[in-house]
Amino acid sequence: MMTVLAGRLDVRTRSFSVEEVPTPRPGPGEVLVKVEAAGVCLSDVHLIDGTLTPLHLSGDAVTLGHETAGVVAEPGRGVTRWRPGQRVLLQAGEERDGVVWTRGVDYDGGWAEYAVATESTLVEIPDDLPFEQAAIIPDAVSTPWAAITATARVEPARPVGVWGVGGLGAHAVQLLRLVGAAPVIAVDPVAEARERALAFGADLALSPDDPELAARMRDETGGAGPAVAFDFAGVPAVREQAVRCLGRGGRLVLVGLTDKPLTVSDGTTFSYLQQQVLGHYGSADEHVEQLVELTRRHRLDLSRSVSGVLPLTEARQAVDRLSNKEGNPVRLLLKP
Structure with a gap:
């Protein structure tokens, strides 16, 4: 045999x-x-x-x-x-x-x-x-691409936060720049990951331990806060921090997987600001095909x-x- x-x-x-x-x-x-x-x-x-x-x-x-x-x-x-x-x-x-x-x-x-x-x-x-x-391309690139284009429907010139700049988050930074999101703010506890985020196109890279993180995000976004925050880490503390940074009408998109509970500590503010939480998983065939075409046209490296x-x-x-x-x-x- x-x-x-x-x-x-x-x-x-x-x-x-x-x-x-x-x-x-x-x-x-x-x-x-x-x-x-x-x-x-x-x-x-x-x-x-x-x-x-x-x-x-x-x-x-x-x-x-x-x-x-x-x-x-x-x-x-x-x-x-x-x-x-x-x-x-x-x-x-x-x-x-x-x-x-x-x-x-x-x-x-x-x-x-x-x-x-x-x-x-x-x-x-x-x-x-x-x-x-x-x-x-299937998963490492297509999952953040689908999260950006299909689930979050990110609009050009709108501020976005990316929590976790690993395999998915690094591509998210690159793809968000491709679709015109601005500014793109990356958050990661690892200094090398923050440096990579800047190399991939982030406008600002912050540590989640920075006590001035929320204030620095507001400064970078003209006081508005991110319109969309992506959690690529799948960590409860990340999600709570991302919600606190969101602007009015902001959306938290959950891409990183975890079996831990999702909590919103200040439900009144969350409702008052009309914020949303959106789950995301994987991608569809067309997202992979789109990315192959973008690489074919040398729009994506x-x-x-x-x-x-x-x-x-x-x-x-x-x-x-x-x-x-x-x-x-x-x-x-x-x-x-």
Whole structure:
């Protein structure tokens, strides 16, 4: 039996290892993709540590990885759109019977030498877009893009706050500048992250521990406060601070995930100022397609987002580096 390497998680024991598995075969309407790059996300870390659990997985083990790019190796029966050699990325999930399934969570993902994908979940990428950059568009870039354009509907020349400048937040800063938000104010406790936020286009970067944070935000926004505050950290204290900084009619958009309660300490002021809290999760197919087009047109540069590339055999080390924030990475990539 032909085998390939894959990064597998046993969801019962939360044990993770890179091991030999049977070479996957594409079924009708599916495509076999030779993986060239796969992103390492905090969601992968949370799957391994037990914070997240697959909802629809059939079986006890899954190949991780929902950010994947590669080359078409073999179209399955009935597939006419895709041919061997085409450069593609894979959407981070798909809808099955009205339910969203996530790649690398509910079915096998891209931490492998080869991955199988439904033909409709492939997106062709331009020849000059490196696989390492293409791989992170689903989720790392598309999640903040969807939060900005679809959930928050950010308007040009309106002030915005970004709490948490990690893998998602760093891209949010870059994308907010792209859509014309101004000023863009980043908040992060790590000095290196604040420096990165400024490099990615933030107008101001503050520490959440700054006792003058709210006052400095008001000064930067002409006394108005942010029209939109994005929480990319998933930390209750962040959310409470962001609400206190919001302006009249301001919206708090929750992108970072947490199982902790959401509290608004001053409900009267929140209501008086007609503020809102909006939940956000993931992105839709069109958001990924929009971002690919923006990279094709050279409107979006993702070269600074690749913090390191490790071989697939060192997937465990990549997880540990991200979990420990070693080097404060935007995205680490695995290459089979």
